[in-house]
Amino acid sequence: MQSIDDKILVKIKKAKRGTLFFMEGFLAFGNARAVAKALERLVNSGGISRVARGFTLFYKRIQFWEIFSLLPNRLQR
Secondary structure, X not given: OOOHHHHHHHHHHHOOOOOOEOHHHHHHHOOHHHHHHHHHHXXXXXXXXXXXXXXXXXXXXXXXXHHHHHHHHHHOO
């Protein structure tokens, strides 16, 4: 059985380059608290990077400058 951490990494690695991920997208893998803890562990281990609170991405999937074109849409919600 895969851990929540593993399931999150598989989903991220399958995504297109430049995809931003939000915690809500991983809630199928567990409750909000478990997903948040798994994301925290992945950030601490260097597997993913947190762009800002609520913004998480796989560090090899997006260029830093590309983030700015994506942020306004999320901030308007």
